[in-house]
Amino acid sequence: MTTTTKTLAAGTVIPRPAKKQNDLNGIRLARERRTMTAMVRIFCRDKHGARAGLCCECEAFLAYADVRLERCRFGEAKPTCANCPVHCYQRERREQARDVMRYAGPRMLWEHPVMSLRHWLDGFRKAPQL
Ligand code: SF4
Ligand SMILES: [Zn+2]
Structure with a gap:
């Protein structure tokens, strides 16, 4: 009996398809990233006393948020x-x-009014059907 099934040699590595990554330079995602960065800076400055840059905890949080953005299934339509x-x-x-x-949102109005307005407008976006 013949079969069309081929057996892979032992040790053969089957490459996985690469995970989809969004371009964080796109208009929407870049804006989201700037907004998140500004909020974390306000939070870290006031709550953790960071004068320049971010503390390790906030740095790690921002890095995590970046990865979520890169992998966001809605991409530029998020x-x-x-x-x-x-x-x-x-x-x-x-x-x-x-x-x-909760902390930085209201303060964004004074420190970054335009960014804050854009974020408020983005709040009216509906998630696209997938
Ligand atoms: S999937 Fe939702 S929660 Fe995750 S990054 Fe996209 S919009 Fe934000
Ligand atoms: Zn911090």
């Missing part, structure tokens, strides 16, 4: 994370994001 039906953040990171937003 809603704000607060209005996302998926919520890809780990529970702990999500709570961290909530703390940052």
Whole structure:
């Protein structure tokens, strides 16, 4: 009996398809990134006393947020994370994001009014159907 199934030689590595990565230089994602960075800076400065740059904890949080943005399934059409039906953040990171937003959100109005307005407008975006 013949078969068309081929057996792979032992040790053969089957390459996995690369994970989709968004370009963070796109208009929407770049804006989201700037906004998140500004919020974390305000939070870290006031809560952790960082004078220049960020403390290790906030640095790690921002790096995590960047990875989420790079892998966001909505890409340039993303809603704000607060209005996302998926919520890809780990529970702990999500709570961290909530703390940052709660504290820095109102202060953004004074420190970065234009960015704050754009973020508010982005809040009306609906997540596209996947
Ligand atoms: S929470 Fe939603 S919008 Fe935010 S990065 Fe994750 S999938 Fe994208
Ligand atoms: Zn900090």
